[in-house]
Amino acid sequence: MKITYLGHACFLVEFGGKNLLFDPFITANPLASHIDWQQIKADYILITHGHQDHVLDVEAIAKNTDATLISNFEIITWFSEKGLKKSHAMNHGGKASFEFGTVKYVHAVHSSLLPDGSNGGNPGGFVVWGESGCFYAAGDTALTQDMQLIPLTCPQLDVAILPIGDNFTMGYEDAALAADFVQCNKVLGIHYNTFPPITIDTEKAQAYFASKGKELLLPKVGESVTI
């Protein structure tokens, strides 16, 4: 699988012959000003929760690409009322099969109000697996013991995509423990440095992971890693 980091909590995963875009927040992110959202080719858009910094560009990109949305029932309903009818609603603990592989919607400890104040359901993350491998996109979350269920219920992860910016989510120290919980030593860090409260020392974070025998990948905005 090839993962391209698009800033904040947004990334594109080439998986099973399809392009899976997660939590698009590009047009209001000054760190992603060199990313042209109109050039993004998405077959699916996966949305972890309702916050603005995860849904801002969903509508524009979905209309531009005709992508299918995957999220919880409340978020899918909200976008459906905006005319985005190509979608698949899920809820916690459920998995579903798609042409690129299997998606499971898993628990996250966070909140999920939509930008207009609508109920965005409960926040979640995704585990995705198929012939291209298996990855966990945690969404915005605290460290939670529920993460220990992932290795019991899903295939071995190749990479865990975890928030590391602290303040609104777990910080990198807790993310290193989350890597233990999900039994995956390769982590791609997201949700850091976009806003002052989530600014971190990235060298310190990577050194901390290395001290625990783990790898913290921090691709630049627009950069890709192949796993």
Ligand code: NI
């Ligand atoms: Ni959030």
Ligand code: MN
């Ligand atoms: Mn967020």
